[in-house]
Amino acid sequence: MKRLIAAAALAATIGSATGTPATAAETVNLYSYRQPFLIEPLLKKFTEATGVKVNVVFADKGMLERIRAAGENNRADAVLTVDIGRLYELKQAGVLEPVNSKVVEANVPAHLRDPQNLWIGLTQRARIALVSKDRVKPGELTSYEDLADPKFKGRICVRSGKNAYNVALIAAMISHHGEAKAREWLKGFKANLARKPQGNDRAQAKAISEGVCDIALANNYYFGLMLTNEKEPEQKKWASAVNLVYLNQGSSQYGNHMNVSGAGIVKGAKNRAAAVKLIEFLSSDEAQKIFAETNFEYPVKSTVERSALVKSWGTFKEDKLDMETIAKNRALATKLVDEVQFDEGPTS
């Protein structure tokens, strides 16, 4: 039995040795809520350009708790997230410190970063409608409010109401219309669903191509990623069955709902200088262009152009609603989803 313990201890030692990052060169330790596919090429470019090595842990939850539990021993220098919710949560928890970089301030417009630069928006994404080319006439659906119109009964697909992107959209509806109207809207939206909310954004386009429904909500970049997916060509077929519609574009309307992906520096970061360098790089022309070209997101830096494909969808009016207003309404939005039992689908 002693041998077993010794073996376990040995294994643990070896493992922790290989898991410990090298400290020789300048490094930055990153907690990423963002999936590695897009981030890895960017980080590689960053290391090539600056010589700073990046160590990453990717996880979709729990990074805040990890920072808090480690206290002054925390090793993370910077955090990357995919929506405003997590950024705001980190800020509220008091684990971020101001980025304070002239470069970043020049690159990122003020409304896409925190007033004290505790969080920095890096890309914007639009929550758009995908509509069937065959079964939805141009102009038939023009606004988020339309989603609750009984004429669309049984024709709408969407992922879970609890998904971060949908929660942010519902939070924005609360900001625009107030809680009571937002609840009524969500009820009407639910009544129009063709099926119980399920799958991810891509799965909704797939459902339209199969004829399950005619209308879906999705983040704009999924449409681009599907249209250009050479590895999984069946996704091209799904995307070719739908048109992209920007919503609430009328002159009196507030514009299409937007979210941000972003970054922040962890309070007491031991590699602060390197972390600032990383965020400066991510807001630079080079990185912004990669975000735009390979992931079809909207660059926050105004001098960087959108990808040709995104441009082909036309220009549109953005909802300029303050990001933190959206973040503050997330908890309430989640409760509305529960109250109308959105995720139970149309029958209940």
Added chain:
Amino acid sequence: MNTASARVGTPAASLLPKLSIWTVGALLAALFVALPLLTVVLIALGGDTEMWHHLASTVLGLYVERTLTLMLGVGLGTFVIGTATAWLVTMCRFPGRRVFEWALLLPLAVPSYILAFVVTDQLEYAGNVQTWLRALFGWTRPQDYWFPEIRSMGGAIAVMTTVLYPYVYLLARAAFLEQSVCVLEVSRTLGHSAWRSFRRVALPLARPAIVVGVMLVLMEVINDFGTVDFFAVRTFTAGIYDVWLNMNSISGAAQLSSVLLLVVLALIGIERFARRGRRFHHTSSKYSALPSYPLTGARGWLATAACALPVLLGFVLPASVLASYSLRYFRATLSVDYIGFVLNSLTLSVSASLLALVVGLFLAYAVRLSGSHFVRSATRIASIGYAVPGAILAVGVLWPTGFADRIFSGAAGLFGLTLGAVMIGTIAPVVYGYLVRFLALSYGTAEASLGKVTPSMDGAARTLGLTPMGALARVHYPLMRGSLATAALLVFVDCMKELPLTLILRPFNFDTLATFVFQYASDERLEASALGALTIVGAGIIPVLLLSVTIARSRPGASPERPEKE
């Protein structure tokens, strides 16, 4: 069985000092394992209860109803399939029996979220089955025909039953194998048919083991998030994540998790109460060959089909779908650092399974020695980490490890050293988390197996001058070998599949096969990581095969070189 048997092992008051070492050791070990669970409860107590009011007035009832339905469905399903197949391959002769002995374990290697994905991939509208049906009948639209909704409660029950029944099979089979043939012969002599012998004698005797199996299944059902989320079945666990991540309330999530813990404790308590005062030791040492009822003709083939179906659905189907995807996307994924992922997975799983084995055996034996209700309850509480959703348990692991880090670095600071985190960010918290999570597997198995060793053995061993440790090594261990191997390998296979803990606790730049697969699966792009998923399944097969050999040889009286059945 408990108090009586334990006291026989500790007859003299003079043994008390030695006893207390075991008792104290057990309590310390239990505390160590229970720390993350206590942390979760502490976090829960630190929050307000506003969230309950909201949930109670909206979706709590639905969550509870869903969770109970799922538990009932999967619990019944795994009990029937696991026990029936175990009885068939252990006691009957029919075509293919020798293959099924081990093949029935194979679905254990398949993570349930992967089977969920594969099944959906095949049965959804665009999947092979419906495409074929449409071609056959000339349907063109989803509105043209009815097809069961895969992403549903029924789908979730079916998928989870298919991958979880091996827990019950494994423990039931080990129990049947360890049963003395005498009781069965007596039963037959008294005129019972094979079926009645099963129902009246073998099944009740195997009850502790089967209960452990079903409890493991139920805890797995309770803490699952990946499968139910994929099937859009909103259970209690979905509510926990929702409160945590959308309402930004870790304390609320911890409160919900604590309620789950109470439910599991209550379940365990009810079961113990139901078999209070009964004993399950084997008093005879006569272990001649098992009877092997021959099933001939149609009955034989029916048995074959009954055993083949779970293997086909739970293993052959996912493995072949993954294999075909792997071939198709081979080049796309080949560049990724596979060997590194495999080594990382193996390092974590081997360390954790050895640790869980040692701790589980130690606790089970210490409880037997001490016979104290307090020690027993403490260890039982320590081993219910299996029922906590993995990501919440990870948070429970983070706090104590972070605290230890601060003590270490504070101590180092006294000597003018800068230490930083020595635990968080290494694999130590991951292995610790696995231990907490999977101790139920090793402790439960060890406890059930020890329960079958009659206390008179303890008495005899001690009378002949063995220390408690000596008795464990020379008497109990040889009798328990099969069960212990089962425990270690169960933990190993589960660690290979473990995702949420690993994701949150792992070091920088460190991926296992499961975290690698998740990066794609979370995007519903399992095709791209099929090779990784296949490797998890493949890595699970080897221990599963070892397991089945060990179990076959574990039957008391079986010669190690030659299994007793021909």
